Amino acid sequence: MRKILSFLLFIIFVKQGIAQKDSSVLKQSTLDEIVVTSTRTETKLSNVAVPTTIINQKTIQQAGSLRLKDILQEQAGLNIINNGFGQGVQMQGLSSDYTIILLNGQPLVGRTSGVLDLNRIGINNIKKIEIVKGPSSSLYGSEAMAGVINIITDNNFKSTSEIGIRYGFGNAEKNWILPADKAAAKNFDFNFSGATQINKTGIHFSSDAYYVDAVSIRPYSSQLAVQPIWRLTNQLILNQKLSARTSIDLNIRNSYDYLKQDFAVSNLGAVSTSYGRETNNDLNIYPSITHVFNSKIKSSLKLYATKYSGIQKLYFVEKPDSTYSDEFYQNYYRVENQTDFNFKKNRLTVGAGYNIDEARSSRYDNVSSNKQNTIVSLFTQNEWNPSEKLTVIAGLRYDNNKLFASAFSPKLAIRYKINDIISLNASIGRGFKAPDFRQLFLNFTNNAAGGYSVFGSIDAIKIIQQLQQLGLINQLTSDYIKLSSLKPEFSTGINIGGNVNLHNNLTFNFNLFRNDIENLIDVKQVASRTSGTQIFSYINVKRAYTQGFELEATSKINQQLSFSTGYQLIITADKDELENIRNGKVYTRDLDGTVRLLKESEYIGLSNRSKHMGNVKLTYNNNKFFATGRLIYKSHWYLNDINGNGLLDNNDESSKGFLLLNFSAGKQINDFLSVKIGIDNATNYQDKNYLPSLQCRTIYFSTNIKFK
Amino acid sequence: MKKTILILGIATAFIFSSCEPNNNTTAPDSYIATFNSRIDTVRDFAADTAIIAFGAAGPQYAGKYSFYSLENDSMVPRLDSNTTKWDIAFSGTIILVNNTISGPGNGGGFVYSGLYNSLTGVPKDSVIKTDVSVPNNCAIPWGSGNGWYNYSGQTYLVNPIPGRVLVIRTASGKYAKVEIMNYYIGGVTPDASETLNEKVAKQRYYTFRYSLSN
Numbered sequence: 001m002r003k004i005l006s007f008l009l010f011i012i013f014v015k016q017g018i019a020q021k022d023s024s025v026l027k028q029s030t031l032d033e034i035v036v037t038s039t040r041t042e043t044k045l046s047n048v049a050v051p052t053t054i055i056n057q058k059t060i061q062q063a064g065s066l067r068l069k070d071i072l073q074e075q076a077g078l079n080i081i082n083n084g085f086g087q088g089v090q091m092q093g094l095s096s097d098y099t100i101i102l103l104n105g106q107p108l109v110g111r112t113s114g115v116l117d118l119n120r121i122g123i124n125n126i127k128k129i130e131i132v133k134g135p136s137s138s139l140y141g142s143e144a145m146a147g148v149i150n151i152i153t154d155n156n157f158k159s160t161s162e163i164g165i166r167y168g169f170g171n172a173e174k175n176w177i178l179p180a181d182k183a184a185a186k187n188f189d190f191n192f193s194g195a196t197q198i199n200k201t202g203i204h205f206s207s208d209a210y211y212v213d214a215v216s217i218r219p220y221s222s223q224l225a226v227q228p229i230w231r232l233t234n235q236l237i238l239n240q241k242l243s244a245r246t247s248i249d250l251n252i253r254n255s256y257d258y259l260k261q262d263f264a265v266s267n268l269g270a271v272s273t274s275y276g277r278e279t280n281n282d283l284n285i286y287p288s289i290t291h292v293f294n295s296k297i298k299s300s301l302k303l304y305a306t307k308y309s310g311i312q313k314l315y316f317v318e319k320p321d322s323t324y325s326d327e328f329y330q331n332y333y334r335v336e337n338q339t340d341f342n343f344k345k346n347r348l349t350v351g352a353g354y355n356i357d358e359a360r361s362s363r364y365d366n367v368s369s370n371k372q373n374t375i376v377s378l379f380t381q382n383e384w385n386p387s388e389k390l391t392v393i394a395g396l397r398y399d400n401n402k403l404f405a406s407a408f409s410p411k412l413a414i415r416y417k418i419n420d421i422i423s424l425n426a427s428i429g430r431g432f433k434a435p436d437f438r439q440l441f442l443n444f445t446n447n448a449a450g451g452y453s454v455f456g457s458i459d460a461i462k463i464i465q466q467l468q469q470l471g472l473i474n475q476l477t478s479d480y481i482k483l484s485s486l487k488p489e490f491s492t493g494i495n496i497g498g499n500v501n502l503h504n505n506l507t508f509n510f511n512l513f514r515n516d517i518e519n520l521i522d523v524k525q526v527a528s529r530t531s532g533t534q535i536f537s538y539i540n541v542k543r544a545y546t547q548g549f550e551l552e553a554t555s556k557i558n559q560q561l562s563f564s565t566g567y568q569l570i571i572t573a574d575k576d577e578l579e580n581i582r583n584g585k586v587y588t589r590d591l592d593g594t595v596r597l598l599k600e601s602e603y604i605g606l607s608n609r610s611k612h613m614g615n616v617k618l619t620y621n622n623n624k625f626f627a628t629g630r631l632i633y634k635s636h637w638y639l640n641d642i643n644g645n646g647l648l649d650n651n652d653e654s655s656k657g658f659l660l661l662n663f664s665a666g667k668q669i670n671d672f673l674s675v676k677i678g679i680d681n682a683t684n685y686q687d688k689n690y691l692p693s694l695q696c697r698t699i700y701f702s703t704n705i706k707f708k
Numbered sequence: 709m710k711k712t713i714l715i716l717g718i719a720t721a722f723i724f725s726s727c728e729p730n731n732n733t734t735a736p737d738s739y740i741a742t743f744n745s746r747i748d749t750v751r752d753f754a755a756d757t758a759i760i761a762f763g764a765a766g767p768q769y770a771g772k773y774s775f776y777s778l779e780n781d782s783m784v785p786r787l788d789s790n791t792t793k794w795d796i797a798f799s800g801t802i803i804l805v806n807n808t809i810s811g812p813g814n815g816g817g818f819v820y821s822g823l824y825n826s827l828t829g830v831p832k833d834s835v836i837k838t839d840v841s842v843p844n845n846c847a848i849p850w851g852s853g854n855g856w857y858n859y860s861g862q863t864y865l866v867n868p869i870p871g872r873v874l875v876i877r878t879a880s881g882k883y884a885k886v887e888i889m890n891y892y893i894g895g896v897t898p899d900a901s902e903t904l905n906e907k908v909a910k911q912r913y914y915t916f917r918y919s920l921s922n
Contacts, residue, residue, distance in 0.1 A: 474844050525851065528844045534851065585821065587871025593889060595823060595870040640900055644867030646858045653863070653900045689901045 036105070037130040037150040039383060039393065040139050040349060041340050049393055049413035049425045051133040051495055051511045051550075057154065060123055062619070062628050064664045064678040064700060066166075066189055066210055067231075068101075068151070069118035071129065074630055074662070076566025076615050077550045078131070081608055082693050086117025092133055092513050093546030093570040093609055094146035094491075098433055100136075102150040104251055106286050107143070109332045109357075110308030111436065120257060120280060122233040124164070124191045125206035127154045134513065135431025135493040137409035138395035141377055145431030145491045146515070153251065154193075155237050157202030161194035161707045168700030170681075185213035185696065202239035208232070214693065230258040245292045255282040273317040283307045299339040306332045327367055330359040330437075347383040352376075359437040363444060365459060371441050373434075376400045381411075391415040399432075403440060403458070405487045407432040424498040431515075432488040439486065439521055439538040451533040454523060457486040460537035464527050472530055480526040482539045489540070491517040497550075505556040514547040543575035544606060560622050567614040572605035577647045588651055589643040604648035610634040610657070627665035634658055639690070655690035659683065676702045739829030741883045741921035748781055752893055753914040755798035767908050773797040773804065778876065778884045778918055792879035796886065798914055801857055801866060803848040806879040807838040813879025817847040819855050820873040824887045827873050830921070836877055848874055856888050863900040864907055866891045876918075883921035890915040 033056075038048040045052060055071055065071040069087050073080045079090040088096025097114035100107055101121070108116060123129070129151050136144040166189040193206035210231040238250040261276035283306065290300040307330075314324040336353035355375040360367060381395035393413040400406045411429030418424065441456040443463075455463055461483055467473045497511030520542035527535040548571055554564040580586050581600050588598040612635035619628045635657040638648045664678030677700070684697035754774060761768040775784035775794035784794040792813040797804040806813030816836040820827055830836075837847040849855035856874060859866050874886040892898060895915040898907045 474841065532843055585871075587823070587869075589868075589870040593895075595887075597823075597871075640860050640863045640865075641858060642860075642863065642865060642867060642897060642900055644858045644869045645871070646853055646869065 049415035053131040055129040068121035077568040085113040088115040091146040098145035100143035106304045124208040134495040135429040137431040138411035142434040157197040164191045164704045166702035170696045170698035187212040200241040204237040232256045251286040253284045275315045304334040328361040364441040365443040373403045389417045454536045479524040509552040512549045546572045632660040742829035749917040773799040795878040810839040816877040886918040
């Protein structure tokens with residue numbers, strides 16, 4: 001295996017010397033790509049006024065990425081966080097709850113504790129991923145507070161079919177391993193796709209089956225469990241041209257996960273063995289009709305329905321009667337119209353939508369009781385191009401919720417091209433996240449740990465009033481009165497950045513950002529029972545900010561070799577904690593036990609944020625062969641307060657920073673056959689406490705056969 | 709139960725008096741009582757440590773209290789719980805004073821925010837509370853973030869809040885300032901990465917220091 005490594009390095013560093021320079025080919029810059037997420041209309045990336053990144057199919061394939069998590073973790077400024085409910089993406093220092101994940105512009109649902117597990121989303125057979133940073137609620141409504149990730153499926157209908165097979169293996173316990181090793185953690189992927197055009201109907205079908213012996217370690221127990229996971233994704237895209245001006249599209253996607261997790265827990269000698277079984281089902285149906293009235297007006301009507309179910313069951317060997325079951329079902333329906341008007345110097349978009357969001361869960365009062373929210377949304381945006389150099393975009397969206405307060409989300413963005421080399425852009429916008437069903441309806445009493453309860457804010461008032469009538473409430477806390485009106489969480493985000501293009505082969509992108517977040521929802525004690533047990537609920541209590549900057553450089557060293565690097569700095573704070581420190585109300589305890597006032601410079605801010613993140617990527621590409629080496633760095637992050645002052649300072653628990661190194665290389669053998677080899681986590685970095693789900697070094701081989 | 713008492717009196721008194729020489733004498737009228745500069749430290753004071761059951765529900769304890777006399781620097785047997793011999797009692801994270809429903813004494817208390825050394829006396833405008841109901845309405849409030857400690861649901865660790873001093877009125881009506889320094893055996897909080905079992909086995913052992921009023 002060391003030979004493979006040196007071979008890759010040889011290719012990367014030696015080939016560079018013999019590669020020829022051809023500047024005429026280099027002119028095709030990534031800036032000419034078309035992006036739809038930034039404005040909800042097709043726009044050249046070079047004209048977009050908000051921070052936008054495109055990850056194209058080639059990049060995804062060359063990186064050997066199978067799940068959305070794999071490719072996102074290689075982007076500077078995106079931090080993959082595992083909070084115990086799945087792996088979500090942290091953007092601009094905001095938790096994954098605040099980034100909306102779209103599939104062809106429509107939202108994916110089924111979040112657990114705010115996290116949409118990125119491993120649920122297969123990225124085989126997609127055209128590209130578009131990432132927009134900064135508040136985008138003016139276009140997308142709730143959840144688009146930190147930004148938007150839009151997965152765009154491959155909808156080309158050229159007659160082709162393709163089969164891909166991949167086999168990978170690794171062993172957490174050993175340095176380098178053989179495939180024959182019994183204890184190897186295996187992964188396997190089989191995918192198929194086919195497309196054709198029959199008369200005026202385009203059909204594109206793809207299917208992906210994935211198996212992995214995922215590794216999972218129970219927090220603070222170091223108990224390692226191999227967790228077999230099956231994931232299956234099927235996707236069908238149909239396109240029917242009714243006339244030159246009208247077409248109908250239908251996207252259907254189904255994704256199914258089956259996870260096993262078996263482990264034994266020892267509690268002071270008493271061993272209990274449990275078998276966990278988890279199934280997730282995701283169905284998305286998205287028909288739309290688009291009509292081009294004339295060169296100036298285009299309108300589309302979109303219907304969207306998505307159904308998610310997540311069921312977890314836990315069986316105990318010692319107590320076969322007591323099965324623990326957790327069920328969550330969510331349905332989301334949407335009717336939406338969007339009409340685009342193209343005038344001389346203006347591009348106007350108006351839209352309206354009616355949405356039904358419903359969920360039921362064993363975590364609420366009753367698994368069969370359906371909770372429903374309806375949302376009426378209106379949005380408009382105008383893009384004004386007074387000259388070739390200047391673009392001004394103003395947008396506004398209004399979301400009216402049945403269950404809680406409505407939200408206004410304005411946005412203003414400006415792009416100015418100073419010359420061919422430098423362009424600058426600035427934007428300010430407001431984002432929001434509506435309270436989710438858990439925050440409104442959760443009904444959880446932990447009889448195991450003393451009988452405390454957590455109720456969603458709508459249920460909490462009802463339940464506490466009932467308990468009061470029965471004389472079972474001992475006292476209400478000062479937070480109780482805040483329960484009545486749970487408001488959406490709001491942020492105001494400012495992004496200032498730009499691009500510098502030097503001779504087309506050296507590009508810099510930079511962006512400074514600041515997000516001020518109000519009404520953050522937190523769990524607080526609202527009452528206590530006469531029995532002494534506490535009742536908690538969700539209240540808008542916190543204020544925070546995140547700020548930092550991002551820098552990206554890409555360079556085409558020559559026709560074959562390209563280099564890119566990215567860096568992000570993040571600074572965050574809970575504003576109330578910061579105020580308390582400034583007012584001299586917060587103390588800290590040093591390791592020797594000395595108690596003293598905490599200095600502002602010792603304050604860390606929000607947990608789970610790496611202050612510095614970066615990546616370096618080197619890619620060699622010629623017609624038949626490619627090789628890439630990708631380095632990902634994350635500095636240490638703070639997790640828990642361990643000196644008792646209730647906030648994070650530099651005396652508290654932190655992880656170590658780490659480096660991940662991934663390699664891949666592939667060859668097109670002939671028109672039909674291509675092969676690929678890769679090593680993920682080449683240094684076999686492991687951290688049982690703080691990166692329990694990081695896969696050990698995995699070596700994989702894959703083959704792709706294409707029929708035309 | 710292991711218990712050692714350490715007297716840091718002389719050294720601390722010296723440093724203390726050299727830093728703020730007139731603090732106790734400039735405004736004696738503004739205090740109900742001023743604190744002696746002698747500091748006693750109590751280590752590994754067990755507060756209901758016996759686990760009676762342990763299952764999926766986590767550890768269950770007997771719910772018994774351990775009693776301490778601040779005035780006599782000694783532990784008080786449980787048999788004397790209904791007397792004025794004790795000043796402060798501990799059970800898990802619950803702290804009681806000897807008054808009203810907790811005992812027959814004249815006890816009371818409140819939580820002061822600030823450094824132990826800068827609390828030189830009990831200010832005249834202090835509101836001294838008593839135990840009204842256990843555990844939700846105590847002189848020393850119970851619950852994470854409410855009184856003397858913070859509990860983390862992530863690490864399962866109890867940590868005393870730095871900069872919190874318990875002002876206790878003893879059973880006989882004297883005053884003491886008490887600082888809880890640690891909740892784990894040996895006065896060392898387990899590492900966050902230790903297992904839950906290890907953490908549970910080490911918890912409920914108080915290390916605290918105190919000074920009585922003159």
